[in-house]
Amino acid sequence: MATGTDQVVGLGLVALSLIIFTYYTAWVILLPFIDSQHVIHKYFLPRAYAIAIPLAAGHLLLLFVGIFITYVMLKNQNDTKKTQ
Amino acid sequence: MTKLAQWLWALALLGSTWAALTMGALGLELPSSCREVLWPLPAYLLVSAGCYALGTVGYRVATFHDCEDAARELQSQIQEARADLTRRGLRF
The missing domain is CATH 1.20.5 (Single alpha-helices involved in coiled-coils or other helix-helix interfaces)
Incomplete structure (x- = not known):
């Protein structure tokens, strides 16, 4: 069976990929449609x-x-x- | 058509559509925000594919399980084969 460490590592990888995907989607797809004066632009490079x-x-x-x-x-x- | 050819065709189609839209070859006047989304689109697709791959690996690592029935079956088959070979005069 998958041990505790395996589960932690696996779920960590899933979480990491989800975080990267969400952030990158917000950055690349959503940001151009938001007004360039908006506060949210401070959080992206x-x-x-x-x-x-x-x-x-x-x-x-x-x-x-x-x-x-x-x-x-x-x-x-x-x-x-x-x-x- | 093989799977490889299908993928190559789809990629070529997507790539040429993207190139045509980005270069403005179709003469469409896209709004500037749409163009801003359009030009990093290949990188975005690549990153999405990478995220999907990473997530799949992580999920499988978290949920893999031992195949105990299969292990038992294999052990019993090994025993059977050993018994059979011993009967035919093979010494281990």
Whole structure:
């Protein structure tokens, strides 16, 4: 069965994704229709960041995946050399 | 048509619609707030897909369960196979 930690981590991931989705939807979809003098604009970064942040996050993710794959492959190569 | 082709067609259709609307190729005069929503739309779709993926993984982590019946069935099948193989002269 899923233990307590699993449930906490899983529900935390669900909550995180819901928070990100709600905030991003409000930022990108709803904000242009709200008057630009409204107080709510204080709680959001300028609009260019709505693209820049996901782009940077995606690049970081790809970078880390690449580093991980390189590390694992190099390690495997060394291991097979040792056994031969 | 394969699933891949379907997805590619849908993406191409959506992408060309988006490009046409953003570049103003159709000659439509959209209100400025609509245009503000339109240009980050691909990023928005990507982020939504990412959120959905993260949520699915989280939900499955929170609710996964052991398949006890299947484990019992598998154990009994292993026993059966061992007995059968021992009868035919295989030693473990």
